[in-house]
Amino acid sequence: MIKRVLLLLDVQTCNLSNPPKGVPSAPTLRKNIESVLTTARNAKPPPMIVHVRNSGEVGDPDEVGSQGWELMFTPMLENDNEHVVDKLKNNAFLGTRLGDLIPIDAEVVVVGLGSDFSVRATCSVALDRGNEVILIRGAHGTYDRMEILNGGGITPADTVEAEVEEELEDAGVAVLEMKDVHAIFTDR
Template sequence: MKEELHEIGDHLSPVDALVVVDVQSAFVQGAEAVPGHEVLLSMISVLLTEARSAGAPVIFLQNDGEPGAVDEPSQPGWQLHFPPLSGERVLRKAGDDGFEDTDLDDILEASGVHDLAICGVLSEMCVAATTRAALELGYGVLLPHDAHATYDVPAGPGSDGVPAAMAARAAEWSLGDEVCICASARDVRFKGRI
């Protein structure tokens, strides 16, 4: 069983790797970007800088949307916003869970990863599904609050709409007590490998 993430004094224990979920052009650029995408991108940039400086593994998940979807493969919206550096992995997926039908678990295991930070979009879909799967596989997961986002949830039968920020917080809440949530990407540290 992998160690559980915990706070040491005022600081979180460092994590081994970073998983960036579906940070693709369609979701973070232009008029159709998730609300607050500027802050989201700046916080993911902080995580990438921190992970790369430590030499921690960085894995990008890239969603292959259905034909006609904004993230349809090889269309402009499908492109990753942050270009991966040499040695960083890109795993394409067709569903919400980044572990399903991908080599993510094998890559993390081969890299000696026990604890990881997860960031990206959409909070209640791919971020939550990938986080749940990681927890089920025994990984410790750190989810920085300001490094994941989603869209406003429209009103449904007998219900009001939900603003994006509240939907993202509800997604965190739905993950239960096993996930470690911190306020900011600025609080995340990675174990050095260089």
């Protein structure tokens, strides 16, 4: 029975390339997400690991088949517990088999991009389904946000990430630190 799932959202080369192409915190995110993935793979027993890949439209940085569309970390598909799910929307459950893979009683650990799009939407839907959800601070990120209203300007990515963490925590997501990762996957 699956009790824990590591969900890697949009961990693709377009998002995790060095800035300005990738998110501002791309070097740190690559290191932290790789650390979370390695810890999960080494756990006994390992959790189910699902790599969710966004499938962009023609001309997008994550256009299907392009270099930017490729996953940053190679899935170990020879393991029955690692899967790749392609999505078209921010909500990774919408129009995909993710809901069939993840039991409603599973704890879902989320890392990836973008905090204010896929991470927010997918965490919210997982909560609505009844899953317990953990978001790892320092292992999710986004781009700076261009403000259109109230005189314009730019909201830095780290501010956007903190806003999303606060919003999700208020909704019921547990926001934990990188120092907690080992305990998440070994505490059974």
